[in-house]
Amino acid sequence: MIEAQGLTKRYGATVAVDNLSFEVKPGKVTGFLGPNGAGKSTTMRMILGLDTPTSGTVTIDGQRYRDLHQPLTKVGALLDAKWVHPNRSARAHLMWMAASNKLPKSSVDRALEMVGLTSVANKRAGAFSLGMSQRLGIAGALLGDPGVLLFDEPVNGLDPEGIVWIRNFMHRLADEGRTVLVSSHLLSEMALTAEELVVIGRGRLIAQSSTQEFVDRASGTTVKVRTPELDKLAAVLQGQQLKTRIEDVGEQGKVLFVEGDLTTDQVGEAAAAHGIVLHELSLQRGSLEAAFMQMTGDSVQYHAQDDVAAVTHVNLEAPSGAEVAAGPKEDN
């Protein structure tokens, strides 16, 4: 379990993290979302003791990182997969990590096995693809068999196979009862990976909830209806004060959408009461992208007004290789 209480970090005049409180529970993958510059990396660095909070606390299973005995056995992290010495083999890299953290050699073989790198363990890490480097980074995070894991942008730059592998692996770690916190800009991917969300903007908490609740709260639900009696059904529903719209959706022809917080039962019953035949009746949920844009809109705008070009947009596409690393940043 990770617990942040009033966590604040200032860099000079910049408030990177602002009185942030949240909980990340075990047994689930929790997505850590926010527009560029929202304070995700700074928060992760504070969780890992790489940055000191200006005020507030963040604990791992009730203890601050600096008070943990053998921290790698409590928390593992993948912040920047490219910090491996290129001439070292994967095994040598992990052996070095294990030795410097007083972990047994057997932990190396176990971690290599978990991430599926056993067969290439003696190859130069410098020759690894990005996907393999990510796995090696994850093996490093798993060396101490920790109950808490942090991943900063683990899927950036990966091909679809690598993305699916990471997604399944995160689920497996959570199913084993671990606490998994993962940040990403790839919202469609996060919608599939994260069951819970912590969403921040301008260093402040915007939402903490399940992914489903977050999407439903922001965008509500819509009922889609296909019927040969579109206008008749629309009139019936409007008579019940429901908002309807008819859209041409290509191959399916014209479709009726009923908006507001309602269920398919209500629409089905209204249609039955008027003898209207239905060809389709389905609940349409909003997307995480749409919900995220709606919920974080203000915090993105704020940065745009400040003319900080790097943080004016929410990056929904896979970023370029240059943006892959999300490790500690230098003072500027």
Ligand SMILES: Nc1ncnc2c1ncn2[C@@H]1O[C@H](COP(=O)(O)OP(=O)(O)OP(=O)(O)O)[C@@H](O)[C@H]1O
């Ligand atoms: N070492 C530092 N010195 C000064 N300012 C910093 C430092 N690290 C981060 N910041 C500032 O703090 C704010 C939060 O940055 P942070 O990198 O934590 O955000 P982020 O949500 O991880 O962003 P991104 O999604 O772009 O990685 C930004 O305004 C950033 O410029």
